[in-house]
Amino acid sequence: MTKIALSQRQAAQAALELPKALRLHIGLFGKRNAGKSSLINRLTGQNLSIVSDIPGTTTDPVEKACELHPVGPVVFIDTAGIDDTGELGALRVGRSLSVMQWVDLALVVIDAAAGISADDENLLASIRTRGIPAIAVLNKADRVSNEAASALARSPALADLSALPVSSLTGAGIEELRGQIARTVSETWQPDRPLTEGLVPRGGLAVLVTPIDFGAPKGRLIQPQTQTIRELIDQGSRCIVVREDQVAGTLSELRRKPDAVITDSQAIKAVAEQVPEDIALTTFSILMARSKSDLTALARATPFLNALRPGERILISETCSHNPQGEDIGRVKIPNWIAQKQGGAMDVDIAVSKDFPSDLRPYKMVIQCGGCMVTRRHMLARLRECIAQGVPMTNYGLAISELQGVLDRTLSPFPEALAAYRSEREKLEQSGEL
Amino acid sequence: MTKIALSQRQAAQAALELPKALRLHIGLFGKRNAGKSSLINRLTGQNLSIVSDIPGTTTDPVEKACELHPVGPVVFIDTAGIDDTGELGALRVGRSLSVMQWVDLALVVIDAAAGISADDENLLASIRTRGIPAIAVLNKADRVSNEAASALARSPALADLSALPVSSLTGAGIEELRGQIARTVSETWQPDRPLTEGLVPRGGLAVLVTPIDFGAPKGRLIQPQTQTIRELIDQGSRCIVVREDQVAGTLSELRRKPDAVITDSQAIKAVAEQVPEDIALTTFSILMARSKSDLTALARATPFLNALRPGERILISETCSHNPQGEDIGRVKIPNWIAQKQGGAMDVDIAVSKDFPSDLRPYKMVIQCGGCMVTRRHMLARLRECIAQGVPMTNYGLAISELQGVLDRTLSPFPEALAAYRSEREKLEQSGEL
Numbered sequence: 001m002t003k004i005a006l007s008q009r010q011a012a013q014a015a016l017e018l019p020k021a022l023r024l025h026i027g028l029f030g031k032r033n034a035g036k037s038s039l040i041n042r043l044t045g046q047n048l049s050i051v052s053d054i055p056g057t058t059t060d061p062v063e064k065a066c067e068l069h070p071v072g073p074v075v076f077i078d079t080a081g082i083d084d085t086g087e088l089g090a091l092r093v094g095r096s097l098s099v100m101q102w103v104d105l106a107l108v109v110i111d112a113a114a115g116i117s118a119d120d121e122n123l124l125a126s127i128r129t130r131g132i133p134a135i136a137v138l139n140k141a142d143r144v145s146n147e148a149a150s151a152l153a154r155s156p157a158l159a160d161l162s163a164l165p166v167s168s169l170t171g172a173g174i175e176e177l178r179g180q181i182a183r184t185v186s187e188t189w190q191p192d193r194p195l196t197e198g199l200v201p202r203g204g205l206a207v208l209v210t211p212i213d214f215g216a217p218k219g220r221l222i223q224p225q226t227q228t229i230r231e232l233i234d235q236g237s238r239c240i241v242v243r244e245d246q247v248a249g250t251l252s253e254l255r256r257k258p259d260a261v262i263t264d265s266q267a268i269k270a271v272a273e274q275v276p277e278d279i280a281l282t283t284f285s286i287l288m289a290r291s292k293s294d295l296t297a298l299a300r301a302t303p304f305l306n307a308l309r310p311g312e313r314i315l316i317s318e319t320c321s322h323n324p325q326g327e328d329i330g331r332v333k334i335p336n337w338i339a340q341k342q343g344g345a346m347d348v349d350i351a352v353s354k355d356f357p358s359d360l361r362p363y364k365m366v367i368q369c370g371g372c373m374v375t376r377r378h379m380l381a382r383l384r385e386c387i388a389q390g391v392p393m394t395n396y397g398l399a400i401s402e403l404q405g406v407l408d409r410t411l412s413p414f415p416e417a418l419a420a421y422r423s424e425r426e427k428l429e430q431s432g433e434l
Numbered sequence: 435m436t437k438i439a440l441s442q443r444q445a446a447q448a449a450l451e452l453p454k455a456l457r458l459h460i461g462l463f464g465k466r467n468a469g470k471s472s473l474i475n476r477l478t479g480q481n482l483s484i485v486s487d488i489p490g491t492t493t494d495p496v497e498k499a500c501e502l503h504p505v506g507p508v509v510f511i512d513t514a515g516i517d518d519t520g521e522l523g524a525l526r527v528g529r530s531l532s533v534m535q536w537v538d539l540a541l542v543v544i545d546a547a548a549g550i551s552a553d554d555e556n557l558l559a560s561i562r563t564r565g566i567p568a569i570a571v572l573n574k575a576d577r578v579s580n581e582a583a584s585a586l587a588r589s590p591a592l593a594d595l596s597a598l599p600v601s602s603l604t605g606a607g608i609e610e611l612r613g614q615i616a617r618t619v620s621e622t623w624q625p626d627r628p629l630t631e632g633l634v635p636r637g638g639l640a641v642l643v644t645p646i647d648f649g650a651p652k653g654r655l656i657q658p659q660t661q662t663i664r665e666l667i668d669q670g671s672r673c674i675v676v677r678e679d680q681v682a683g684t685l686s687e688l689r690r691k692p693d694a695v696i697t698d699s700q701a702i703k704a705v706a707e708q709v710p711e712d713i714a715l716t717t718f719s720i721l722m723a724r725s726k727s728d729l730t731a732l733a734r735a736t737p738f739l740n741a742l743r744p745g746e747r748i749l750i751s752e753t754c755s756h757n758p759q760g761e762d763i764g765r766v767k768i769p770n771w772i773a774q775k776q777g778g779a780m781d782v783d784i785a786v787s788k789d790f791p792s793d794l795r796p797y798k799m800v801i802q803c804g805g806c807m808v809t810r811r812h813m814l815a816r817l818r819e820c821i822a823q824g825v826p827m828t829n830y831g832l833a834i835s836e837l838q839g840v841l842d843r844t845l846s847p848f849p850e851a852l853a854a855y856r857s858e859r860e861k862l863e864q865s866g867e868l
Contacts, residue, residue, distance in 0.1 A: 018651040073651075203680075205687075210667050217452040217507075218668075219661045226660065227653045229675055233644050234652075238680055241663055242672045246637075250672060253639075255687045 030109035032081025102378030133188035141165035209263035285397020288370035299417035301392035303425035310344025464543035466515025536812030567622035575599035643697035719831020722804035733851035735826035737859035744778025
């Protein structure tokens with residue numbers, strides 16, 4: 001059936017669902033035919049995936065958002081078998097492994113009847129190396145004796161993991177698995193940090209600045225704005241939503257100073273001119289960096305922007321392929337600003353969606369988008385990879401503030417990040433690199 | 435392939451698309467195998483539907499949002515053949531005809547090689563009766579001579595329609611059809627009216643009130659709020675988003691009066707107490723009624739709420755099946771308020787999504803939701819049907835204001851609707867029905 005369409009009803013439902021990026025991401029990994037798809041079906045009680053006896057039915061990772069009792073809203077990611085063969089198979093295995101980097105929890109699905117294979121052992125090693133929280137699921141337990149299943153669970157290869165015998169066929173062990181998922185998650189999950197924490201107190205007032213050139217179609221707001229408005233309402237704070245040419249006018253109409261002005265990065269220069277120095281000013285993108293990643297680490301890397309030389313290679317990394325209206329911020333505006341400041345064009349690569357390269361050494365610098373569509377663990381995994389390979393990573397918002405000469409100002413609500421930024425800048429200045 | 439899943443990338447894209455309800459809806463109607471699905475594929479250049487030679491492949495109406503040059507953002511609705519047979523077939527035909535009521539444009543797809551059948555003539559009669567803008571598409575024109583196609587286009591059955599020979603197979607006539615769609619639409623489309631028109635001037639200031647009990651999951655706002663914020667930004671106006679317990683405090687912090695206070699209906703009573711009489715006050719739901727339907731007609735029907743007697747049958751009509759958090763407004767709160775006011779419970783039927791009954795005579799009254807997920811034509815079709823059958827139709831927002839005793843206040847920004855409401859109320863009072 002190629003007829004794939006969301007009814008208006010389903011679309012309505014989707015709009016009323018928790019955004020995917022705020023859900024816990026659970027990846028299923030294992031050999032072909034270990035029963036990953038049927039395990040998802042059993043856990044969710046729905047027939048989401050093709051379940052067949054032909055090994056390797058799951059090619060691209062398939063994501064399914066649902067409610068998993070007693071864990072809450074999750075996204076299951078069903079991956080290709082790690083023992084896939086051939087050229088295409090190798091590609092699929094590569095994709096499965098790259099998914100692994102940013103899941104919040106890995107379920108390692110092992111065919112209990114087949115035992116632990118060399119592929120399974122390699123998989124477990126990758127998970128250990130990357131420090132991914134994991135549970136071993138000994139699937140098809142209905143095909144072995146209880147004794148055999150217990151012995152398998154106690155095998156040295158699984159020594160540091162919870163290992164549970166489960167049967168997707170009969171449902172045996174599924175409740176125990178749900179409970180174990182909930183326990184593991186409660187100890188390890190890294191959800192987004194609140195966007196406005198420490199910036200707007202409960203009952204406070206924020207001014208949110210939205211540029212006229214909007215980047216979202218009629219009837220919509222972009223995700224960071226929606227999330228910020230919602231978070232402020234939830235904590236009993238208020239916000240005034242204005243355009244960049246109305247900031248000064250709005251401030252003069254208020255009897256009190258707002259606790260903060262938060263602007264779209266692209267309008268930061270115009271807005272900074274209108275906001276008195278004694279009012280905290282930052283950007284949505286900097287708040288996203290703090291919520292989704294490590295703001296201090298990203299701030300520390302930002303001065304390297306000024307050490308770039310024309311022709312050097314940089315990576316612009318986006319986590320979703322949106323359809324930007326007008327000039328694209330990552331592909332056009334940021335590269336142009338760098339070229340202007342550094343006196344010549346850079347050699348720019350673009351990584352879209354989940355195609356973050358594993359070898360980052362060709363790049364002098366990585367500039368990452370806000371990541372509003374992905375999880376915190378995903379963003380932290382990218383940052384960790386950059387740090388491990390010695391490539392400075394900043395994000396769109398920090399880069400734009402820096403290139404507009406206002407980063408001292410937009411970072412000042414976050415003293416630790418500001419200090420890291422300044423100290424790195426000084427180091428570079430002293431070393432003569434700037 | 436039953437593996438249907440949106441990737442994170444697609445989900446991101448969907449979030450950045452124009453909401454479906456703001457798109458032009460084009461329905462395709464005709465006999466089985468007249469080539470409706472292949473025509474959509476040819477018009478959009480995508481392989482969206484199953485195209486097969488087995489008559490009747492399209493069972494449920496399938497909707498597909500896309501960009502149609504030179505028309506703009508549209509939703510195509512592919513319906514089941516009107517000549518479908520058997521019990522299930524009759525159901526499908528019924529569904530196709532009910533879709534017809536709310537499309538903005540009907541493409542009547544006729545197999546040029548087969549000529550105009552009795553089924554086609556019945557279909558054309560239904561379309562005429564309902565006053566639906568329509569174009570006749572003489573498909574499979576590649577199978578007949580140009581003369582035969584022209585003769586067919588001039589046949590008396592199509593006298594009042596534009597009729598175009600088209601071949602989905604070769605693409606002949608497709609450009610002409612696109613042009614004709616654009617022309618017909620420019621004359622007949624009834625897009626939503628702006629929500630805040632006449633209420634908040636350009637450069638003005640609105641206070642938007644959001645209840646604490648939110649009805650949308652973390653990280654989201656409900657559609658009427660998002661649309662209102664976006665519309666205000668687009669027209670250079672500003673808004674302050676506050677909770678219902680912060681309205682008075684916020685007003686006291688402003689050096690100027692806002693142009694309007696717009697509140698979630700559920701908080702209207704608490705908000706009305708905080709807003710001075712000289713500031714316009716209304717609800718999102720009343721704005722939706724004006725944007726999507728005929729506010730005056732709905733207001734005129736609202737006093738009938740007070741003439742309901744316990745045990746009488748009413749219809750609560752929702753256009754989407756959301757997953758409400760907490761107490762449902764349509765299913766629980768409104769019926770409870772009516773029962774309280776009228777001294778006993780009503781006999782309440784619920785119509786969900788597109789299952790609006792064709793026979794409304796069993797109902798003393800219809801209470802319709804805001805319709806934020808559907809088109810204006812859809813809402814007007816429902817209203818027209820109610821008026822034709824002599825059943826008063828109001829909407830959630832008007833009903834809530836009325837039941838809370840504040841409808842004179844929340845309608846006062848709309849003098850025509852207020853006058854209609856008051857005059858009907860007086861009539862009912864004089865006739866002794868209230």
